[in-house]
Every structure is written in C-alpha cells, then in structure tokens.
Amino acid sequence: MSNFWHDKHILVTGAAQGQGLTEAKALYSLGANIIAIDLAAPDQPVWNDLIHHCHAEPQRLMVRAQDVSDANAWSELADALKKQSIQLHGLVNNAGITLRKTVNQTSPEEWRRILSVNLDGAFLAIHYLSPSMRAGGSIVNISSTAGLTGYFSAAYTASKWALRGLTRCAAQELADRHIRVNTICPGLVETPMIHKANAVHNAEQAKIFHEGNRQATLLSRGAEPSEIANVVIFLLSPDSSFINAADIPVDGGMTGGGIYWRIGKMTGNL
Structure with missing residues (x-):
C-alpha cells in the first residue's frame, strides 16, 4: 500500500480549511498528488496551512480557486487536466455550506444557494471529471447524518439526502469502468463550521446546538476531522475494492441509536 499513492491524483473540494483541509493533508502525506479546490484565491491566508x-x-499540490457551483469553471478544469495528461484516481466532493433554518425561515435564494454548493457542486464535478478518470478510480461524496434522518435545517437536509441519490446513480453509470462511488455521512465533527452561529442561531444557541449533537452521539463526543479523513482514504484505496453505492455513517453511533440511547438514559434503563 505504501507505493499505491505515489502516482495517484486526488481532487478534494473545500480543501482550504476544516474537514477538506485535513483530507487533503492526509492524502498528500501518503504520497498522492493533490488538486485542492476552494472558493478562496490561492494567495489568501486560508491556504497557508495546506x-x-x-x-x-x-509540485504535488495544485491549488485552485473555484466556486463548485460554477459549471464553466468545472469545464475549464477538465480541459486543463486533459492538456496536462492528468487522470484522476480520486474525487472527494467535500465542499459544503450549512444553514440552520426551517422551511419557512429559508428564503428561495438561500435554498438555491445551499443546493447549488452541496448538491450541484458534486454533480458538476462528477459530470465533467469522471469521463477522464482512471479505470479503477473512486469518488467519495460527503453527505451527513442529516441525509439519513430528519433534521430541521431544510435546505441542508434536502441537499444531503439528494447527494446520496446522486451517489447511487453515478455508481451505476461508472461501474463498468470499475469506478466506485460512495457516500460518507459524518455526524458531529469538530470543525469551525459546527460552532458557527447564523442569523437564526446566536453564539449561545450554537453552543446548545453543539451540546445537543454531542448528547445524541453514543460516544458522547464529536469526531476529529482525521477520523473522517481515515474513511475517505479507505474508500479511495484498494482496501475498499468491493464497496460501491454505499452510505457509510461515521457518526459515533448518532444515527444507529443515539435517540433511543438518550431515552434509555432518561428512563434509567442504560
């Protein structure tokens, strides 16, 4: 496995910070060539860590500023990679934004923006890049526990459920080329985004939100970004060669029993 990564090109979206940054760094450390996509310009301080x-x-790192919802930008990137004779082995659709608003709180403009990043971004990446991916490659879409259950955040939830559907469609289409497509569904992950307040939730409410997620997790903590990155690496590697069109919760047990665990605690049965 130590030699597996040295000639592999992996593209990671949302790679300048948070979970995407951790994934890009881990894959680089294994020996992969990284194409890092984020909205920030390459000269912005947010890229310094990577x-x-x-x-x-x-030379093993290519940094590119790009809005993942921009179809023209994906088309241009696909052309550029072809000119450089770069065939991707892996694509990690990690870029995502959140909005903790209900159906009636969410404006049509907010709805469209969330879906354009969280869902359209992954669709466009697969649409433009998969035709020239290596046979035997792997695509990993980052969904959420919100894509496995009900969650009050309307646009975010819809985008993450839809991403699982996109995964299944792409997996069917690309199977003959032995390109696998899978979804990871993280729960509470300790990144800046989870602590961020918005127009509806102030800083105190953001703390309550975090604590509620922690209490709903069987392991009673959030994941470190590296714990999600480890599963990304697994799905990009030959170790997962017979896993395809799957949803993999990496949530500390949140969706597997978190709700009833809390009830058990409250009733004294656990």
Missing part, C-alpha cells in the same frame, strides 16, 4: 504542509514537494 501549502506549508506540502512544502517538501510543492
């Missing part, structure tokens, strides 16, 4: 991490062999 660039510093890759300083030993900077």
Whole structure:
C-alpha cells in the first residue's frame, strides 16, 4: 500500500480549511498528488496551512480557486487536466455550506444557494471529471447524518439526502469502468463550521446546538476531522475494492441509536 499513492491524483473540494483541509493533508502525506479546490484565491491566508504542509514537494499540490457551483469553471478544469495528461484516481466532493433554518425561515435564494454548493457542486464535478478518470478510480461524496434522518435545517437536509441519490446513480453509470462511488455521512465533527452561529442561531444557541449533537452521539463526543479523513482514504484505496453505492455513517453511533440511547438514559434503563 505504501507505493499505491505515489502516482495517484486526488481532487478534494473545500480543501482550504476544516474537514477538506485535513483530507487533503492526509492524502498528500501518503504520497498522492493533490488538486485542492476552494472558493478562496490561492494567495489568501486560508491556504497557508495546506501549502506549508506540502512544502517538501510543492509540485504535488495544485491549488485552485473555484466556486463548485460554477459549471464553466468545472469545464475549464477538465480541459486543463486533459492538456496536462492528468487522470484522476480520486474525487472527494467535500465542499459544503450549512444553514440552520426551517422551511419557512429559508428564503428561495438561500435554498438555491445551499443546493447549488452541496448538491450541484458534486454533480458538476462528477459530470465533467469522471469521463477522464482512471479505470479503477473512486469518488467519495460527503453527505451527513442529516441525509439519513430528519433534521430541521431544510435546505441542508434536502441537499444531503439528494447527494446520496446522486451517489447511487453515478455508481451505476461508472461501474463498468470499475469506478466506485460512495457516500460518507459524518455526524458531529469538530470543525469551525459546527460552532458557527447564523442569523437564526446566536453564539449561545450554537453552543446548545453543539451540546445537543454531542448528547445524541453514543460516544458522547464529536469526531476529529482525521477520523473522517481515515474513511475517505479507505474508500479511495484498494482496501475498499468491493464497496460501491454505499452510505457509510461515521457518526459515533448518532444515527444507529443515539435517540433511543438518550431515552434509555432518561428512563434509567442504560
């Protein structure tokens, strides 16, 4: 396995910070060539951590500013990769934004923006890049526990459920080329986004939100980003060669029994 990654190109969206940053750094450390996509311009400080991490062999890192919801940008990137004779082994559709608003609180413009990033971004990446991916490659879409159950955040939930459907469609289409497509559904992950307040939830409510998620998790904690990255690496590697069109919760037991665990605690049965 130590030699597996050295000639592999992996594209990670949302790679400048948070979970995507951790995934990109981990894959680089294994020896992969990383194409890192994020909205921020390459000269912005948000990229410093990844660039510093890759300083030993900077030629193995390509940083690109791109809105994942921009179809023209994906088309241009696909053309550029072809000109450089780069065939992707892996695609990690990690970029995502959240909005903790209900159906009636969410404006049509907010609805469209959330879906354009969380769902359209993954669709466009697969649409433009999968035709030139290596046979035997792997695509990993990052959904959420919100895509496995009911969650009050309307646009976010809809986007994450739909991403699971996209995974299944793409897996069927690409199977003959032995390109696998799977979904990871993280629960509470300790990144800045989980602590962020918005127009509906102030800083105190954000703390309550975090604590509620922690209490609904059997392991009573949030995941470290590296724990999600480990599953991404697994799904990109030959170790997962017979896993396809699957949803993999990486949530500390939240969807597997978190709700009834809390009830058991309250009733004294656990």
